[in-house]
Amino acid sequence: MSQEEFVKELGWIFEHSPWIAERAWGAGPFTSAEQLHESMVNVVEHSSLEEKLGLLRAHPDLATRVHMADASVKEQQGVGLDSLGEEEYEEFLSLNNSYKEKFNFPFILAVKGHNKDSIKEAMKTRLNLDKDAELQEALNQIYKIGQFRLEDHVQN
Numbered sequence: 001m002s003q004e005e006f007v008k009e010l011g012w013i014f015e016h017s018p019w020i021a022e023r024a025w026g027a028g029p030f031t032s033a034e035q036l037h038e039s040m041v042n043v044v045e046h047s048s049l050e051e052k053l054g055l056l057r058a059h060p061d062l063a064t065r066v067h068m069a070d071a072s073v074k075e076q077q078g079v080g081l082d083s084l085g086e087e088e089y090e091e092f093l094s095l096n097n098s099y100k101e102k103f104n105f106p107f108i109l110a111v112k113g114h115n116k117d118s119i120k121e122a123m124k125t126r127l128n129l130d131k132d133a134e135l136q137e138a139l140n141q142i143y144k145i146g147q148f149r150l151e152d153h154v155q156n
Helices: 003-010 018-027 033-045 049-057 070-078 086-103 116-126 131-155
Strands: none
Touching (some): 018 033, 033 049
């Protein structure tokens, strides 16, 4: 497949960041989804801090009522973040705001296997991390999200 076709097919795997698929294409052909995912992670790991922060900031806040990518909508619906009561919504909003104020990017979590309570606890826990540790943890969560999305895409 051409680079253009590759990016069109897989550019959405990492939220609003088709540049990752674009750069990973050159490492192909890929013999497995795992190999492709490793290549995409490698692209991010070797990107500039500004590009990493751009990738982080391309993600929506969890449990917000704003427009987001289809994949994020489905992931958040799957754990009930689209149906929070007003009090729960306000608590998530407050945690999101505290997190963004401290780290200058949104809280990111691969929500598969979580529920709204475990997500809230993860937010509270990770608010206590230092900036470098949280930057790496947020990237690790993005890698998990990318892996889940790629696996789902390849299976369908």
